[in-house]
Amino acid sequence: MASESSRRTFISATVASFAWLITGGRALATTPEISAGAPCKVKGKERTVDGVTFVCRNAKGKLVWRRKPGEATTKVITVRVLESAELELGKTKVVNAPAPNGGTTGVVLTRTGAGIAAFRVNCTHAGFPVARVGAVLECELHGSQFNPETGAAVTGPATRALGRYEASESNGGIYVTITSA
Numbered sequence: 001m002a003s004e005s006s007r008r009t010f011i012s013a014t015v016a017s018f019a020w021l022i023t024g025g026r027a028l029a030t031t032p033e034i035s036a037g038a039p040c041k042v043k044g045k046e047r048t049v050d051g052v053t054f055v056c057r058n059a060k061g062k063l064v065w066r067r068k069p070g071e072a073t074t075k076v077i078t079v080r081v082l083e084s085a086e087l088e089l090g091k092t093k094v095v096n097a098p099a100p101n102g103g104t105t106g107v108v109l110t111r112t113g114a115g116i117a118a119f120r121v122n123c124t125h126a127g128f129p130v131a132r133v134g135a136v137l138e139c140e141l142h143g144s145q146f147n148p149e150t151g152a153a154v155t156g157p158a159t160r161a162l163g164r165y166e167a168s169e170s171n172g173g174i175y176v177t178i179t180s181a
């Protein structure tokens, strides 16, 4: 009986020593999750997780992680907006793509010799949507015109180019990457 007890003691001591050796003597602790409202220990300490910075703050007598003020959260999504076969060389289409923060955003797509050119559909003068008219993208509100391949303003009153989106093509589809900010 005594020898069985000694054997168990010896085995558990050996296992503990082995665990101590492979962890270098550190406690086996999991990294605590950081999210808004989760408890923290050191007031004023900052941690960044997935691009979001949290600050340890005192809230109602408890230290908790809070999103750092003034930090805008940028969301990026890539969405399939058209089948490749739906956009012939030199042609333009306007699609509504889901926006990262909800709702939709208009995207004007043109297939060029170099690939897909994608722009925000809103005119940079006062935001009216542009449409393909002949060789240009035209805003019928005040007559601005834009190059469908580069987005550059070619006729005023708009002077700035249309906002550009990243576009790619794979698996028979056309994808656009949209950023919230």
Ligand code: FES
Residues within 6 Å of the ligand: 123, 124, 125, 126, 127, 128, 139, 140, 141, 142, 143, 144, 156, 157, 158
């Ligand atoms: S809103 Fe487009 S030209 Fe004025």
